[in-house]
Amino acid sequence: xxxxxxxxxxxxxxxxxxxxxxxxxxxxxxxxxxxxxxxxxxxxxxxxxxxxxxxxxxxxxxxxxxxxxxxxxxxxxxxxxxxxxxxxxxxxxxxxxxxxxxxxxxxxxxxxxxxxxxxxxxxxxxxxxxxxxx
Ligand code: TYD
Numbered sequence: 001x002x003x004x005x006x007x008x009x010x011x012x013x014x015x016x017x018x019x020x021x022x023x024x025x026x027x028x029x030x031x032x033x034x035x036x037x038x039x040x041x042x043x044x045x046x047x048x049x050x051x052x053x054x055x056x057x058x059x060x061x062x063x064x065x066x067x068x069x070x071x072x073x074x075x076x077x078x079x080x081x082x083x084x085x086x087x088x089x090x091x092x093x094x095x096x097x098x099x100x101x102x103x104x105x106x107x108x109x110x111x112x113x114x115x116x117x118x119x120x121x122x123x124x125x126x127x128x129x130x131x132x133x134x
Contacts, residue, residue, distance in 0.1 A: 003077045003094070004072055007058050007087040020062075020084050023111065029089070030112040031058050037062075037108045041101035045078040048097040051121045051131075056112040064105030071095040073131025081107065093134065095127050 009027055012019040026033035038047060059068065065082035072094050079088055087110075090096050098107065113119070121127045 001081075003072055003075050004079050004087040005091075007060075007089060008079075009085045009087070011085055018084065024110070026113045028058050028110050032106050032108075032110045033113050034111040034115060035108070036111070037106055038098075038101075041066075041105060041108045043100065043101075043103070046097055046104065047101075049095075049124075051095045051127045052119050052123065054092050055116075055119050056111065057090040058087045058110045059090060060084060060108045062106050062108045064102035065100075066098050066105050066107055067100045068100065069097040069099065073128055093127075093131055095121075095124060113115055 002111045007027060007029075009022065012021060022032075023026060024030065041047065059081060060083075061081040062084045065080055066076055067080055068088060068090075069076065069078045070088075070090065071077075081088060101107070121130060
């Protein structure tokens, strides 16, 4: 199964400009309980460096771009998020890192659960040992 699953939004834009619509349970394959966005990231800063035990997420750069690295413990893939119409699914138990944020980057993340620190795996070694058990 491919590690990189893209979510394409229909472009509802017209000659006035762009319009993208996100619907939980429809364009996004889960009900959205939480939305957050990362913006104003300083140059040279990388974020993420964790996996989630249960949480499912979809990430879009609604402005600018960043490079998303995903690792399921066996395979490592990277993808540029650089379109407000093209998101990437970040499933549970996938280590992810975000690098090379452009100055204008707004990274929008849709999440299947409320924030829960105990759902995070923040050590790559712990993640690797958990992922080998699956
Ligand atoms: P963190 O998940 O460490 O950010 P990154 O995307 O770089 O991994 O989150 C930074 C801080 O914000 C951390 O103290 C947890 C807090 N936080 C919340 O309280 N709620 C949230 O929904 C998120 C994503 C983070």
